[in-house]
Amino acid sequence: MQKLKIALVLDDSLDTPDGVQQYVLAVGRWLSQEGHSVHYLVGHTTRTDIKHIHSLGRNVQVRFNQNRMSIPLPVSKRAIADLFRKEQFDVIHVQMPYSPMLGERVIMAAPQHAAVIGTFHVVPHSRLVLEANRALSILLGRSLKRFDRVIAVSDQAALLAKKTFRQDSVVVPNTIDLEPFYRAKSFPEFDHTRTVVFLGRLVPRKGAAYLLDAVNYIERHQLIEDSKWRVLVCGKGPLANELAMYIQKHHLQDRVTLTGFVDEVDKPRFLASADVVVFPSTGGESFGIVLIEGFAAARGVVLGGNNPGYAAVLRDHPENLFDPKNTKGFADILVRNLRSAELRQKARAWQQVAGRQYDIPVVGKQILAVYSSALRKRRK
Numbered sequence: 001m002q003k004l005k006i007a008l009v010l011d012d013s014l015d016t017p018d019g020v021q022q023y024v025l026a027v028g029r030w031l032s033q034e035g036h037s038v039h040y041l042v043g044h045t046t047r048t049d050i051k052h053i054h055s056l057g058r059n060v061q062v063r064f065n066q067n068r069m070s071i072p073l074p075v076s077k078r079a080i081a082d083l084f085r086k087e088q089f090d091v092i093h094v095q096m097p098y099s100p101m102l103g104e105r106v107i108m109a110a111p112q113h114a115a116v117i118g119t120f121h122v123v124p125h126s127r128l129v130l131e132a133n134r135a136l137s138i139l140l141g142r143s144l145k146r147f148d149r150v151i152a153v154s155d156q157a158a159l160l161a162k163k164t165f166r167q168d169s170v171v172v173p174n175t176i177d178l179e180p181f182y183r184a185k186s187f188p189e190f191d192h193t194r195t196v197v198f199l200g201r202l203v204p205r206k207g208a209a210y211l212l213d214a215v216n217y218i219e220r221h222q223l224i225e226d227s228k229w230r231v232l233v234c235g236k237g238p239l240a241n242e243l244a245m246y247i248q249k250h251h252l253q254d255r256v257t258l259t260g261f262v263d264e265v266d267k268p269r270f271l272a273s274a275d276v277v278v279f280p281s282t283g284g285e286s287f288g289i290v291l292i293e294g295f296a297a298a299r300g301v302v303l304g305g306n307n308p309g310y311a312a313v314l315r316d317h318p319e320n321l322f323d324p325k326n327t328k329g330f331a332d333i334l335v336r337n338l339r340s341a342e343l344r345q346k347a348r349a350w351q352q353v354a355g356r357q358y359d360i361p362v363v364g365k366q367i368l369a370v371y372s373s374a375l376r377k378r379r380k
Contacts, residue, residue: 004371005037005087009094011072011102013059014045017264019174019289020095020121023153025050026176027093030364039087041106043072054083056102072102080109089114091371096120096150096161100139107143115374118150120161120169123286123309133164140165148374151367156308157286170370174287175363178355181296184268194229194338197274197298199262200281200290202237207280207305207324212243214330216250223335229255234270236261271297275344276337278303280324285309295355300344301337302351316354320347 008024028038028050039052043059056079059070092110094103096118110116122133137144144165152158152169161167196215200206215231218224233243233256240258247256262270271277277294281304288310294302304310306321314320322333337343356362 003035003037004031004090005039006031006091006093006371007039007041007087007089007106009041009092009098009103009106011043011095011099012070013043014040014050014053015047016070019287022176022289023119023121023174024095026360027364027367029177030360031368034364034368039089041083041102043070043102056080071099074101075105077105077109080105084109084111090375091115091117093117093119093371094147096165096167097122097133097136098140104140104143107146110146113378115148115371115378116146117370117374118147118167118169119172120150120152120157120165120167121174121286123154123156123160123284129284130160130164133160137165148377149370151370154287154309154312156312160286172366172370173358173363174289174292175358175360176289176292178292178296178359181268181271181293182352182355184272184297186273186299187269190230190232190273192228194275195273196229196231196276196278196334196338197234197270198232198278198280199234199267199270200279202233202235202239202243204239205282205284206235206237207282208233208235208239208243209246210280210282210324210327210330211278212246212250212252212256213327214334215252215256217327217331218335219250219252219255221331223331224338227254229338231256232259232270232273233257234259234262234267267293268297272299274298275300276303276334277301278334279305279310280322280330281305281307281310282324283307288313289358292355292358295351298351299348301347303333303337317347317350 008028010024032038041054045055057072057075059072061070092114150167150169151172152161153174158169158171161169198211202208271294277298279290285307286309291302291304291313303320305324322330
């Protein structure tokens, strides 16, 4: 395939380690390794460790889909036009949904020779968010007609893209560079105790509070006979103080540790230290990229809350899904896997194989195939 000049477009900043940012960076690194020229057209970004970042404007913090994110203030149309004249991109790859203030302006300035690709990432957590996306699609109406091809990262994301943005899409799964996770070594201090790891933002829908309820249930009912197990809650967020107070109130200090923020370098090691990785998210997940990281790194089983995004990844292993709000059921699945080394070993065997289908060398080729198809369509 010819070498392409590609613009990866994201309304948000690249300074945060959230899921869409990880997707953009993984795709960008792999495309660059394959010899393509990759530029990042993004909201306000300060990092300098990546080449060809074009920080197009300032951003403000908002809440969306029970997440905090930043959105751009209006970006200069002249600056976009100047950039396009200078760089002559072959492919403009936009992360969806996008803002009228940045993404739409980039799309509307796209030269006719360039293929415009979208990747749709979102599954709504509520009817309000669904309606907000419908309203946004009205605002973006003209720019939506410019897409040559649209990718959705899951079946659920594809349904939302069709329902709200009237976009047909091809499902190409979410992706990340998994090699750091496959290579990860555990922290030695966790090698001789069964370890449960939660890793995520400390916000309501990610479910850390439900995990503490389940742990408290296990302790009160003495469901695990010995004391050689522990729980690491890794992450930061607005619930941190509330969770700390819960741990103290229920005397769980010897069982549960709040580690605080875990950076991207240490994240694989925490997952590699886990006999049980648990993600009790209640919804709003378009895809379970965190499950895939756990597949690659964990020495045991990966469990996920039974929301559509996680259920899609675990469809062949429903025994690894649970209802986070059902405290007894949550406690039971933790106990079952903490007690059984055989269950953990069997899970690790299939997880190590299953994760490979989401690794960037596999998914990257599928994305390039979409680019090729769109360019052929554009050049007819």
